[in-house]
Amino acid sequence: MARITKDQCLDDLKLRILSTDLAPGSDLDETSLAEYYEISRTPMREVLHRLAGAGYITTTENRGAKVASMDIGTMRTFFQTAPMVYANIASLAAETRTAPQLDALKDAQLAFVKATGAQDAQAAALANHRFHAVVGEMAHNPYLVASLDRLLIDHTRLSQRFYRPSTADEKGRIVKASDQHDALITAIEAHESALAIDLSLQHWDLSRDRMERYVRPDPLPVDVVSLKDRRNAI
Incomplete structure (x- = not known):
């Protein structure tokens, strides 16, 4: 591949992890990574150090x-912490957002709508x-934002x-997620902190059980090892 900068290497590794x-x-x-990206080991070591500092590795x-x-x-820890962080972030966002940030949020939503409309899972997650x-x-809270940044790594992977x-219900949830994004933008724009909290928690609940399936697959049928023969199983 063509030679790239340290920042490009960092961004590509983040993308591959997410x-x-x-x-x-x-x-x-x-x-191996240094050879793949065609950079020396010293800058690669710096890239890995930055990834570790951000929680990716x-x-x-x-x-x-x-x-x-x-x-x-x-x-x-993720499932215990995420709703608290998201709710508090949303509340503060409604209080302290700026006009340029609101424009950036609307742009992010346009990208989300485009990705989900194209059924591009990776682009939608990003x-x-x-x-x-x-x-x-x-x-504008460095303590909460640090927690959010770490949560988003696992949230995006999940x-x-x-x-x-794979079902009509799951497709409907994606449409609803987009609608909730729009509602959250409206609440933040109107400085409605309480509404932003409520919408944030609804948004979390919408995808929580689907994300849990990523780490908790459906159980095996009971008769995979029959109750009668279980005592002889190794």
Whole structure:
């Protein structure tokens, strides 16, 4: 591939992680990545350091780097924390947003509508990521925004399934998600903090169970190992 800058390398690795092209928990070999992106190991090491600082990867001394895990402990914390962060971010956004930020939010929504209309799951997940990142910027709160940025990494990875609907109900949820985005924009524009909180929580509830399926697949049938023979199973 053509030689790229450190920032381009960083952005591409973020995209590959968010789209799950690089699977959660997978190893990242510094030498292989440097060869792939045609940059030396020193700038690649800097890129990995920046990814680790942003929560995309984890690094351990003498064990290299891994894509941030989505294990049970991480997901439990995610589902406990996300609604609180999203609600507080939305409330502050309605109070402190600026006109340019509101324009950026509307642009993000246009990209989301285009992606969902094209049934492009990856583009939809990334557009949704951008939408909520802009809401975070509106809050002007570095403590909450740091939490939001980390949450959005896992939210975007989990939502890959949400944007690949297989039933009419799932397709309807995507349409409703877009409608909720529009309603949230209206609430933020009108400085309606209480309404923004309510819409944010409704929006979370809409996709929560679908995202949970990503880490909690449907159970196996009871008769996979019959009750009669279970005592003999190894």
